[in-house]
Amino acid sequence: MKVSRRDFLKSAALMAAGTTLAACGSPTAAPAAPAATQAPATTKAPAQTGPVTITYLVRTDIQPTLIKWGEDTVAEFTKKNPNIKVEMIGVPWGDYNAKLLAMYAAGTPPEVSANYAAGFGTFILNKAIVPLDDYIKADKVDLTVLEQGAIDAVTRDGKLWALPLANQPIVTFYNMDLFDKAGVKYPTVDWADKSWNNEAYEKMAASLTKNVDDPKTAVWGGSYYEGQLGVGLFWRYGIDPFNNTGGPEKTDGYKTGKLTNVYYDQPKYIEAMQWLVDLTWKKKVSPRTSDTDALNQAVGWFFLSGRVAMAGEGTWRLGDIFKAKPAWKWGIAPLPFGPAGTNICPTFNDSWMLSSKSKNPDAGWKFLKFVGLEDGAKMYADTTGFMPAKKDLFNNFFDSIMKAEGFGMKREDLVKVLTDGFKVSFPAPGKTIDRFPEFNTAYNQTTGPIKNNEKPVEVGMKEVQAKFKSLITS
């Protein structure tokens, strides 16, 4: 049969129109879901009888082990719970919020997601998650198996809003080879050793620093931990930007989620920031932001370049070291004491939340429990390099570090540094305050010129103060 060009075009148009209409129509051919799966999202949904599908949004950057852990967890869970199908969606940290919001807007939020980028406060504020207390009570879950600090960090108004999977302290990573070459003694492993302070840190960094005027061969003594909104620096000065009477324990906003005042332009904050800026621009023992940016771009994390002797960072960086397998020896130490005689260790909990819009909250909870308290948590401690919140898994985590390439410390020293840090820890603001992303952007934007030595500290801190003030009152 001969088909004319006109006939061919007509047929093509009809097929295209048909396909479009079919795509827009409702999927009538799909099998009807069991009634139980259509239940509205409440903390107490009716019992599910048939197979259900839940969605799980997992972070996939930093290290490939995290993806593998996610996949293995899903496989193991499905094996034990054949009636629940888990769809894992991987998304990098930077896009996590955007993806999560897009899923909410589309009416298909993931049952289980994490408090990575925005902290859980923002999710409570926007009624995106539900408290887990009813489930905890019904399943008689023993929360004492988890690190108390991690539990406190996700509790608000007496309700538990997320289940902590990881609880990670900030420590000082150091390059043992650079210390040996410079003939400098390693830092202490004791969080109570007050001789390990900012002054000692500065001296040690100076001894380790070489050729700073030649970026191609430079070795920098240390990159001091400034932390979210500067609290890593300020807390060691005995101050917190959101109260004028003391450290973080005096800030109600960390409990309520709402910041009510700010004090960045006060002399103590200016003094602390000046000290930090001087480490880079006056003493020249710390790399500039542009240096760390370049090294980060080259090797993923500047410390892995082998050209920064000390780096204050979270234990989540262990995964990067596992992957990089450095040819030099490395270790970890506490944070140095500040002038106020404190060395408060900010901690970052990665916790998993249950969506308020979940179509299958019971199945979601089952999976969440598996991830946070059962086999999923064990696999996490064994493989990812993230410090677990579950205390009986600490040893699995320590074992994974002892096996890491180049790790040069004794096991008991490692255990001491990582567990004693919790005695002086306080949750980082990013995990507790509402609207954290807005405050974080404001801090990073306004302090940029100060840290790049483009603006006097006093002038810059007034701008930080003004910006925060306007955000708090808005």
Added chain:
Amino acid sequence: MTTVDQAQSVLSGIGKKRFRFSLGAQEAMWFYIFVGPWLLSFFIFTLGPMLASFYFSFTQYNAIQPPVWIGLKNFVTLYNDPVFWKSINVTFTFSGIFVPVNLGVSLFLAAMLNLRVPAMRVIRTIYYLPSVLPEVVTGLVWIWIFNPDFGLLNYILYLTTGIKGPNWLGSEAWVMPAVIISALWGMGSGVIIFLAALQGVPQEMYEAAELDGANFLHRYFHITLPMISPVILFNFLVGTIGALQTFARIYVMTQGGPNYASYFYNLYLYSNAFSYFRLGLASAQAWILFVVIMILTMLILRTSGRWVYYAGGR
């Protein structure tokens, strides 16, 4: 079938009139069948979201809870927000410098690439190549180029002039020049369009002008520019709209910093929508940008009658 049966069946058809659409109705039917899928997609994926965002711009909406009508409050909030005005200032400063420079340099490059020299195809390909690379990738390359210590630009600057270059992306004063330079990298598509236009100018015009004694500048300003003026208008319009919508490059290179010095309008819109859970406010921002672009486009088109030459009339 017997002959009698055949005759009966033929006879039974007589008197029955077969219904046929008129030619015009048939054409209309096929027109709608052909454009149907695209019209449907337009309504569902473009017009629908646009109307939805128009509604959201008058609501408090976070994508999680249902939108709550708040009237003009989002627009008032934006009016009182210094970051909003800063982002407008940054975006218009960039557009005001980038668009004319981009047009001028593209036209110059197109003229150069129109010369008849050996290996010109290879040279044209090289100039066009950056345009096909994703902005995210080129953004990462530019971060390295602009690095004050390790970067190529400051290295060349120091080698050739002895000047120690600035902290391009870390300085409030230098970040905008850096962004403009990096944006010029992607001018290849404009160059190709100009090149095509230049090659479409009839040679006999130049020959006639030469016979009349016109020099190079006369020929350029009185033949080349008028003849390609519709293409200049096109590149000007597309360039302006693109510049006002700058996002990916900034998101990768500077995140709007330092101190909001490169905080483009669309970056703020994106932050409001996807970092701060303020989709209502972001929708209001999107509509403000839409209206601004519409007005600018209309102004450009209105004034184009004075400087654009159409050989065949308009």
